[in-house]
Amino acid sequence: xxxxxxxxxxxxxxxxxxxxxxxxxxxxxxxxxxxxxxxxxxxxxxxxxxxxxxxxxxxxxxxxxxxxxxxxxxxxxxxxxxxxxxxxxxxxxxxxxxxxxxxxxxxxxxxxxxxxxxxxxxxxxxxxxxxxxxxxxxxxxxxxxxxxxxxxxxxxxxxxxxxxxxxxxxxxxxxxxxxxxxxxxxxxxxxxxxxxxxxxxxxxxxxxxxxxxxxxxxxxxxxxxxxxxxxxxxxxxxxxxxxxxxxxxxxxxxxxxxxxxxxxxxxxxxxxxxxxxxxx
Amino acid sequence: xxxxxxxxxxxxxxxxxxxxxxxxxxxxxxxxxxxxxxxxxxxxxxxxxxxxxxxxxxxxxxxxxxxxxxxxxxxxxxxxxxxxxxxxxxxxxxxxxxxxxxxxxxxxxxxxxxxxxxxxxxxxxxxxxxxxxxxxxxxxxxxxxxxxxxxxxxxxxxxxxxxxxxxxxxxxxxxxxxxxxxxxxxxxxxxxxxxxxxxxxxxxxxxxxxxxxxxxxxxxxxxxxxxxxxxxxxxxxxxxxxxxxxxxxxxxxxxxxxxxxxxxxxx
Numbered sequence: 280x281x282x283x284x285x286x287x288x289x290x291x292x293x294x295x296x297x298x299x300x301x302x303x304x305x306x307x308x309x310x311x312x313x314x315x316x317x318x319x320x321x322x323x324x325x326x327x328x329x330x331x332x333x334x335x336x337x338x339x340x341x342x343x344x345x346x347x348x349x350x351x352x353x354x355x356x357x358x359x360x361x362x363x364x365x366x367x368x369x370x371x372x373x374x375x376x377x378x379x380x381x382x383x384x385x386x387x388x389x390x391x392x393x394x395x396x397x398x399x400x401x402x403x404x405x406x407x408x409x410x411x412x413x414x415x416x417x418x419x420x421x422x423x424x425x426x427x428x429x430x431x432x433x434x435x436x437x438x439x440x441x442x443x444x445x446x447x448x449x450x451x452x453x454x455x456x457x458x459x460x461x462x463x464x465x466x467x468x469x470x471x472x473x474x475x476x477x478x479x480x481x482x483x484x485x486x487x488x489x490x491x492x493x494x495x496x497x498x499x500x501x502x503x504x505x506x507x508x509x510x511x512x513x514x515x516x517x518x519x520x521x522x523x524x525x526x527x528x529x530x531x532x533x534x535x536x537x538x539x540x541x542x543x544x545x546x547x548x549x550x551x552x553x554x555x556x557x558x559x
Numbered sequence: 560x561x562x563x564x565x566x567x568x569x570x571x572x573x574x575x576x577x578x579x580x581x582x583x584x585x586x587x588x589x590x591x592x593x594x595x596x597x598x599x600x601x602x603x604x605x606x607x608x609x610x611x612x613x614x615x616x617x618x619x620x621x622x623x624x625x626x627x628x629x630x631x632x633x634x635x636x637x638x639x640x641x642x643x644x645x646x647x648x649x650x651x652x653x654x655x656x657x658x659x660x661x662x663x664x665x666x667x668x669x670x671x672x673x674x675x676x677x678x679x680x681x682x683x684x685x686x687x688x689x690x691x692x693x694x695x696x697x698x699x700x701x702x703x704x705x706x707x708x709x710x711x712x713x714x715x716x717x718x719x720x721x722x723x724x725x726x727x728x729x730x731x732x733x734x735x736x737x738x739x740x741x742x743x744x745x746x747x748x749x750x751x752x753x754x755x756x757x758x759x760x761x762x763x764x765x766x767x768x769x770x771x772x773x774x775x776x777x778x779x780x781x782x783x784x785x786x787x788x789x790x791x792x793x794x795x796x797x798x799x800x801x802x803x804x805x806x807x808x809x810x811x812x813x814x815x816x817x818x819x820x821x822x823x824x825x826x
Contacts, residue, residue: 338736369738379733381748383755392747396738403743445733452737 393451
């Protein structure tokens with residue numbers, strides 16, 4: 280549980296001058312932003328704009344080249360001890376585009392994985408979860424409407440159900456920050472809406488700050504309290520959805536400056552290339 | 560288009576490539592034949608001898624072994640000689656595979672060394688190990704089992720490591736991101752995902768070891784192969800042939816059993 284009196288005024292996450300290069304490519308180029316407790320922030324941008332890399336630098340799935348990241352007052356460095364890194368990671372939920380479950384295990388087992396960050400090696404190896412944790416998992420699973428699938432193998436679930444398992448796993452961590460990397464990119468529009476609503480409502484209810492990478496500008500506008508726009512690794516917009524103009528959107532999504540504003544925004548967004556997300 | 564009477568199915572370069580490849584293979588065959596003085600027509604000239612031996616010396620097979628172990632217990636021993644190396648080789652390969660696969664190895668240098676050793680070992684036939692081990696421990700089943708175990712560790716380690724390499728990097732990333740320690744990550748994520756692959760390799764090892772335990776036995780590793788060879792050397796070809804047929808049945812039964820198990824496990 281976060282001690283809200285300590286963090287309520289301060290940012291829970293602070294990113295300053297973040298840089299990450301892949302060879303000569305600047306995946307993330309000097310990005311600064313803060314996230315306060317309870318905020319729901321979307322990052323929008325084209326594939327390869329660096330959204331995913333920013334997230335992965337924060338929980339250090341990717342090592343950064345420059346800049347500083349502070350989470351709950353703790354500096355996340357490339358040289359922090361494994362113990363400190365695990366501590367920080369256990370406080371940050373992460374939801375992936377491809378759900379990243381262990382598909383041969385049951386829904387319940389996958390959800391319980393959220394507790395591994397808090398357990399000793401032996402308990403973790405043997406999967407000795409406390410009854411209290413199991414009860415908590417059951418309640419979360421019920422809230423997310425998965426109780427009928429409790430002992431089904433994750434492989435047998437639909438895409439939307441898989442993502443709900445991933446959300447449950449993240450909630451089991453009792454995180455103070457939830458990072459969602461394209462959480463709905465593999466889902467159909469109806470399921471996408473359900474998943475977005477679940478993420479946002481659960482985050483609100485539990486007072487978890489949210490950072491969500493999104494392709495869909497309309498979803499970003501609808502669900503977030505603040506939007507960050509990224510383009511070619513640079514942060515080009517940071518503000519509420521009210522001040523996110525159509526010109527700004529087309530600037531964020533346009534690869535080519537010359538044609539800026541010539542087409543309708545909707546056209547540009549729907550025509551944006553759906554490349555694979557490998558580079559970042 | 561006007562150059563061709565029909566529309567070519569392949570471009571010219573490709574056809575040229577196939578022609579060259581075919582010529583090279585034909586040349587290699589001719590050179591090899593000259594080198595080994597192998598006469599492909601010998602078989603036809605001496606066909607008479609072959610059928611003579613087959614009909615008069617090998618048939619009918621004799622399934623009753625005089626003295627010592629009966630055929631059934633020999634077959635059981637043969638199966639045992641393939642299960643024990645699979646068991647021990649499997650345990651050792653299991654432990655080492657986590658250090659060998661690049662996706663789970665805590666240390667990359669150790670991974671490279673282990674990988675090299677496994678590859679080197681995999682290319683050594685178990686008979687070579689047997690020859691070395693016989694010098695130290697003498698002839699017998701123990702040496703046969705030992706040689707098979709060493710060989711099994713080699714290819715199982717390589718196989719297990721490949722299975723681990725293919726375990727989704729994605730699920731491991733998720734377990735890392737909840738802040739799990741290394742061993743819990745292996746036991747809660749990697750091993751459950753790798754289990755079908757591991758079991759499939761173990762079943763394969765049983766299949767391989769049933770065959771190689773016979774060969775190993777024939778060159779001094781004990782078991783059914785040695786008995787078969789000793790009858791052969793005493794010109795009791797019918798008894799040897801009986802053993803060979805019993806072996807063939809064993810191999811077919813064991814293979815269909817492992818096939819069945821494999822299908823059950825991998826779903």
